[in-house]
Structures are given as C-alpha cells and as structure tokens.
Amino acid sequence: MNVRTLVVLCPDWPVIATAASADEAVAVIGANRVTATSPAARAEGVEVGLRRRDAQRRCPALHIVDPDPDRDARVFASIAALVDRFTPRVELSSPGSLAFPTLGPSRYFGGDEPLAKMVASEIDDALGSSGWSDAVGVGVADGIFAATRAAELAVAQPDHVHVIAPGESAKFLSPFPVSVLGRPELADVLCRLGLRRLGDFAVLKVDDVVARFGVEGRFLHRLARGIDDRPSSLGPPPRSFDAESVIDPPAERVDIAAFAARAVADDLHDRLGAEGLACTRLLVVVETDSGERLERVWRHEGALSSTGIVDRVRWQLDGWLNGPSAQRPSGGISRLLLVPDEVMPARGRQHGFWGGETEADERASRALARVQGILGVAAVTVPERRGGRGPADVVVRAPFVGVDGDDDDDQGRGIAVDAPWPGRVPSPLPTLLPAELLPIQVLDARGAAVWVSGRGTLSSEPSTVRLDDAARGGVSIVGWAGPWPCDERWWDQLTHRRRARLQLALADGRALLVQIEQGSWSVEAIYD
Incomplete structure (x- = not known):
C-alpha cells in the first residue's frame, strides 16, 4: 500500500549553498559538465549537461563553482530544521531534497494542501533574503516517486505546491517520459521499442517485464504504475542491529x-x-x-x-x-x-579472481578511509581520470572516497574522459610530470630554433634538443610526432593559453613531451 508522502525539492540547491545571489550567473561544474545552474545562468542558455567550454561560450561572465556535497549538506541542515516543526521524522535522501509521510501532520494541519502550503511558505521565507524565494517546490502524492515528480512541477507554480489526489498517482505519472526513471540504458531500450511514456510502460504485463528486464525492470515497472518504490521485500530489521x-x-x-x-x-x-x-x-x-x-x-x-x-x-x-x-x-x-x-x-558482491575488485582492495579502502577520518577529507587523495588535453589535465589528485563508496559521478566522468578534446595528445600518455616546466631548446639541422606557426605547422624538422646551455652539442632526435596545437579558453583574457605540443624520441633513449608557449620550449612530461 502506498504511503501519502510530502517531498520538498530544490533543484538549484548546489548553487544556493554557495551563498550566490539568484541574479548572479553561477554554475556548478563537475567532471567538466554542468550539474546545477542559477536562474540568471539559465537565462543565458547555460543548461545542465553542457560542457564547461560550451557553458562559458554562452555566458562569458559565468561564475563556476566546484561541487561540494559536504557544503551542500551543511547548509541544507538549516532547511531540514525548519520542517521539524511539522513532523519529528524528516527523511533526507540528498542535499536539496527531503520527504516525510503526511498521515499525522496532514490531520493536524487540516489536510495535505494546507500542510504543503505551510511548508512551502516556511522555506520560501527562509530563502527569500538571498533572492531564492521561488526556488523550492512541494509535492504530495502516493509514494515518494510520484511526490518527487509533483515537487518538480511545483517549482514553476505560483504557490510552489502540487498535490495529487489519493489513488491518482498512476494517472498523474502516465505522460512523463521514461527517462525520469533514472536508468538511461533502460530508457533507451524502451524508446526503441516505442514505449516512450511511463503510461506505455505501465500497461505491460509484469511477467513480460520480468522476463525481459529482470528484477530491476520489475522495480521500475512498479514506479511507472504509481506504486510505492519500496518493494515488498523491504521492511524493519528482523532483530535489533542498532x-x-x-x-x-x-x-x-x-x-x-x-x-x-x-x-x-x-x-x-x-x-x-x-x-x-x-x-x-x-x-x-x-x-x-x-x-x-x-x-x-x-x-x-x-x-x-x-x-x-x-x-x-x-x-x-x-x-x-x-x-x-x-x-x-x-x-x-x-x-x-x-x-x-x-x-x-543484500544483492551481494562477487570478488574477482583475476582483475576487478578483490578483498585486498576492500581492506586498503577501509584503511585509507580511517586515515582520512583522522587527517581530514582532503588529506588522502588518489589519482582520478578526467577529461583534458595534456597529461596534467587528464589525471588529477582527488579526495579518496573509498572503493565501496557511493560515488555516483562515474558516468559523468566517463563522458568527460571519452569526449572529443581537440589538440589532445594521443595515448599512451607520459607518466612523469616535473614539478616545474623544464626549459629546453629544440633545434633543426642548421642549429636554428624550431617554432610552430599560427596554422599549427613546424618551421623546420626537429634535429636536436639542448636541455642545458653548457651542453653545446645537444642530444639528437631520432623520432618525433606532432605538433598538436591547442588554443584554450580563448574567450577569457586572463586564463587564455595558446600552445603546441611535440613528442620527441632522443638518441640517449629518453622520450619527452615538450610544448612551446609564447615562443619558448619546455619539457611538460617524460615517458617512462
């Protein structure tokens, strides 16, 4: 049986938590993709899912903020405290969203709609001082999934409230696209089968859905039918695990x-x-x-x-x-x-014999998490792949989150890593990055300096390199590739960089990635 649920939703919360004004063009960007925007940024055409460069092209004055779940949760605690006056049990799923069953509070405050309006008014007043009075939506429906969809619609309504009558959740959800289920792969399959709306998916027989999509398909089929997203197998613990x-x-x-x-x-x-x-x-x-x-x-x-x-x-x-x-x-x-x-x-987890996650990986993650608890979140870092053109951009050091952590950004990072990066150095990338760029001279057979034209072509063929002014003869070049010209952040005078990279194989066995910027060559990385 579905439970009448009230959901408070603030889609722009990652921006609000930064203390930015609603009139300021702000975007939260993680893994080179926009994840949240302010109304002013949306008015300039900046949308969730855009790449950083595309977002800054549409809005040159855009202020970019890094994602910070700890900051979002810390600030959202004050909003959760406001709802405490309506119910003692507030259920939090993520910063910017909370829910609670309305059975008791609705009876006390005169019904679902009066309760929802009081909650919306309370939060609007709290956010109004910074100009975010229209950033919240309150939805009430049978089950948290339908209530969340109602809250999304409520954000754009004058009173920021959308109440679905009891028993009408399935009808309400019917016109929504299957993408709201949050499973892109399943949504793609359903669309190719001609099932583009939740109502189309809901009319399928349960046996057919399970045969084609398995247990997860049955779970999502329940959502499409307006049934509470908690399957019947969930319940209180059989004994105390406090x-x-x-x-x-x-x-x-x-x-x-x-x-x-x-x-x-x-x-x-x-x-x-x-x-x-x-x-x-x-x-x-x-x-x-x-x-x-x-x-x-x-x-x-x-x-x-x-x-x-x-x-x-x-x-x-x-x-x-x-x-x-x-x-x-x-x-x-x-x-x-x-x-x-x-x-x-529990669905369980199978450790791999060859590759994949092992018990040793899990023990290491737990040990690092304990060290992180002692020294702080930012004190323990691990390499992380991200999108970029040079080796310093592709692999960065990020706070350790644990092998068994709830890292939901893998898909977004995968998109950024695999996205086209004009001017990107081809794989394999060098493994050694000097702490500072090392000056180097790249010379042709006549001893003249090699340079790269504005069209991205070499002035002459590289012949030798000179790492030290004292070494007159230099080291011969036995192979080279490139150049790869790169014009980054051309729209920003302060951070604009224009350079070109060249791969060099030297006669002494070394392999270097060098770059030329403002007429000077330097060693950016070394191949090991």
Missing part, C-alpha cells in the same frame, strides 16, 4: 566525531552483511553532553555502504555543529546511535 558509540571526551569537531562514526558504521555494515541484509533507510541519532539531541532519517535508493553511512553522519554533524548559531548545540558530541530503519536482502 550500533552505538560513546565518545569520551565529547567531540567538539566534526572530523573527530566522524572518525568515531567510521568504526560504528563498519560494525553495523558487517553485522547486516552477515545476515544477508542491506540498509536502505537509516536513523542517525546524535546527542551532546548537555543533553541536546538531533535525529535525522537518511534514505538511499540502493544499499548504504559503510562509507555512505559515514558520509551521512558527517553531513548531519557538520550541519549541526557549523550551522546557524541559533541551531548549534552548546556541548560536544558524546553519543552516536545508528538505527537501520529499513533493510532489504
């Missing part, structure tokens, strides 16, 4: 409390795993030595991993300890309680 940590002395800082949460999360995750269960909804209870208490319910579409649990505990702590002064506790964190509010059978 995990508790007493912090002595009380923690005054987020990183110290988050480190204590790591051990509790690992214990909870391991005990659930031993029973073949996975947590999909988690109650996090935090208490201080002054008797103050904060409860939040965190929900996840799949199974919460140990790292995912720690992330949500850290978000909750950060929003409480570093939030508005009126909401901060007066004492340190002395007790942490994790209660799995909803579990489902």
